[in-house]
Amino acid sequence: MESREAVFEYIWILLIVAVIVGLSASMAYYGFARGLNPTCEAYTLEEARKAGISLEPGVREVGPGIYEVTIDARQFTFIPREVVLKDPNRVTFRVYSLDVIHGLSIVGTSVNIMVLPGYVAEFVWEPPKNAKGEFLVLCTEYCGIGHQLMYAKLVIERSSAQMAGGG
Amino acid sequence: METRVYSVKEDWYARITIAVAFIALLLGGVFGVLQVISRTPYWPNLYEYLAGLGIGGGASELYYRGLTAHGVLLAIVLTTFYIVGVSAYLTPRVLGVNIKPQTLNVSLAMMVIGTALAAIAIIFGWANVLYTFYLPLVASPLFYIGAALLILGSWVFAAGVFISYLEWRRANPGVAIPVTFFGIMTTFIVWIMATIPLVFIVLKNHVPASLLGWEADALESRLFFWWFGHALVYFWLLPAITIWYYYVPKALGVPLFSETMAKIAFMLFILASTPVGLHHQLVDPGINPYFKYLQTVLTLIVASPSMLTAFNIIATMERAGRAGGGDGLFGWLFKQPWRDPVFTGLILALITFGSGGITGIINASYQLNNVVHNTAWVVGHFHTTVGTAVVLTFMAYTYLLIRDLYGRNVILRNVSLAVPILWFVGMMIFSISYYTAGLAGSPRRTSIVTYGGSIPPEWVLPMQIAAIGAIIFSLGGLIFLVQFFGSLASGARIPLTQPTLVIMNPHKPGPATILDNIRLIIVAAIILNIIAYSGALIEIYYLRGLSPVPPIHP
Structure with a gap:
């Protein structure tokens, strides 16, 4: 039971990391490779x-x-x-x-x-x-x-x- | 180990500060209701009636005066007073150590006087600068002096908390810090780190501009304001999270799913909640996109402890629900103490925080910020975060404090459950409608939304529905305030064993680990702040140079 719960914990942490890395990469791509910056x-x-x-x-x-x-x-x-x-x-x-x-x-x-x-x-x-x-x-x-x-x-x-x- | 601690002084302090917090909720709430009705298309403009009575300098002047009061009372006064109060209440109980009474006396005096001064400036219309007080708009010096006293008073309290920690550490070497106290300490570490840039800029720019009419740079002032401003939201949030970690396992009768995960979350908050302010300035001219991008990534990182918290609390609920016989995918959800208004309030606050967290990530998402910046969307967002995740948590937890701190029975006990439900439902309606209006370009911070005699039709319906939502959650707030002040005035007294006897140190704390090394994480946070801000500061001060402008009264 304990180890099964720990697995969910790790899956959740992986998911968080994936969200951060995915969003950061997509923003960097659009910002710096495609010139879409929210700035002036x-x-x-x-x-x-x-x-x-x-x-x-x-x-x-x-x-x-x-x-x-x-x-x-x-x-x-x-x-x-x-x-x-x-x-x-x-x-x-x-x-x-x-x-x-x-x-x-x-x-x-x-x-x-x-x-x-x-x-x-x-x-x-x-x-x-x-x-x-x-x-x-x-x-x-x-x-x-x-x-x-x-x-x-x-x-x-x-x-x-x-x-x-x-x- | 068992320690006996009498928390008479702390309880006295908490009773006063928490009462002040809810007076602020009452006044700030009144302005909120006036505002939302007045700015809603085709609804009566209540500020016009008030202006018609000869009060103030016209309907819009009154609106912005009220908006300043709404922001300052709810985002600064309510939160700060409640946070010091609940921290004073919990610290001796979870740590078994008293807070130095001198720090309590001094901080209370400073905070109350500061609040009174700022309140006078706002009420008389000498500070129509809204709660962000961006230069070159200036307020009366009274406003800045009052705000400074309030903040410095909270620093004195923070010093008291840190001294208690050191005392506890000396008596308990090598023992892990209790999670609840870890949360309180995190709160005040973030608060000190957050307010340093604010105090610096207010002394450098705002006070000289207000007192002497000196010129100041708008970009520089905004940069330091938001260095403080986003960390401020974690100062609000951390005590709410601490209360979730403290009360939810207690209500369910099980240990927290993972204390390690909770401590890691607090560590990440200390690390990353200050170097993220530039995400409020994504569309400001004059800051290099690379610096903005860096802080965008840091903002995503500071979202992770919130996601860890959501998991931890819900996993605790699932564990308790399954132990109580709930099975299947969702069966455990029905085995929760939903009739307990405290528990339900905290969980609805947590759920709303989920929605606020997601919209927060959208706000901070670099390109997407263009779409939502300074629209009604943002208003929807922070009413789910500070307005619900924080305030609903504080209100719900106060049901316990009425009994355990004020020694009174809660009056109208049967309607308590209506408070979190009305607040949650109303806030969902309000925030989703303001998201919709904001996506259609409806601005925030305007007294009306009529431009050139007409209102863009796509704003009308969402804003009207939002106002209905606002009235629903205000009704919840009203019921709560009647219960709070009514119980204090006329609730049946519960004989508290006087002085309150506290016995603490719950399930034996384990040995300290790397997670209890607070000093290390503070150093790391300072280094991260230097990395995150040095580029923008060099750009503003040296590469381009400042461009100061004279102050203007609104």
């Missing part, structure tokens, strides 16, 4: 100034379907409040704050980052081909008593040619 580059506002990176809020199309979007997150709004992208393939976001901590999430997508004052958060998003229409952009970190007012809109427009081609 950051530089301080000073570094951005020195490197000559423009922090003028707005949308720039730097190539066909290649966008650069700069957002100023502040109590209690995003500037710009509306971002329109036509047939985006690759969007580089630069989000910064000059006051307190904010968050930025695009509801219905995997875009979800923290915005820390004094830093520029930079990350690249490749919108899914079927992403289309209006998306709600929210502040996801408490930033003061007007936190619930802080949102923006992202509009993705698809030309019919791309919808037919890209699927």
